[in-house]
Amino acid sequence: MLIQIRLRDNLTRRARKILNELAPLEARRLGYRYPVTDHVALAMLRAKNSQFGRELVVSTIFDHFHVDTRNLANRVEGWLLVAIGNHESLPGSQSMAPQVKRAAAEEARRLRESYVGSEHILLACLNDRESRARQELEALGITHRSTTTLLSYLHGS
Numbered sequence: 001m002l003i004q005i006r007l008r009d010n011l012t013r014r015a016r017k018i019l020n021e022l023a024p025l026e027a028r029r030l031g032y033r034y035p036v037t038d039h040v041a042l043a044m045l046r047a048k049n050s051q052f053g054r055e056l057v058v059s060t061i062f063d064h065f066h067v068d069t070r071n072l073a074n075r076v077e078g079w080l081l082v083a084i085g086n087h088e089s090l091p092g093s094q095s096m097a098p099q100v101k102r103a104a105a106e107e108a109r110r111l112r113e114s115y116v117g118s119e120h121i122l123l124a125c126l127n128d129r130e131s132r133a134r135q136e137l138e139a140l141g142i143t144h145r146s147t148t149t150l151l152s153y154l155h156g157s
Contacts, residue, residue, distance in 0.1 A: 103127060
């Protein structure tokens with residue numbers, strides 16, 4: 001009998017750490033009850049400068065586009081602090097991690113990958129129209145299309 005593994009359950013160790021540890025940590029640090037997509041992006045930006053982050057495919061993407069991850073992380077964090085201070089309606093009444101995980105699994109499936117990694121999480125974040133991090137990344141040329149193109153190049157397809 002074949003056991004079918006759901007792709008969204010096939011997260012790499014690093015992707016699991018981003019979604020289950022680092023994003024919730026960023027959310028709590030900034031006074032949010034649950035992580036929103038911007039906390040996921042913020043976790044990846046902050047991780048870039050650590051040993052853990054240097055092992056992420058998403059770090060290669062940030063390097064390719066010459067992203068100053070510290071500066072960008074500070075801008076996203078500043079926006080999140082203003083938003084919570086203004087009590088803006090953010091999708092923070094429940095965790096966005098399950099939605100990001102599903103979207104990342106769909107990105108991996110679309111790219112015909114057998115795992116979900118940090119690159120798929122980034123693509124999921126770039127699809128969230130309400131994400132401030134997405135807006136900031138797109139202003140730097142990191143769009144869903146440019147990232148997908150780069151990943152195809154990196155994977156040799």
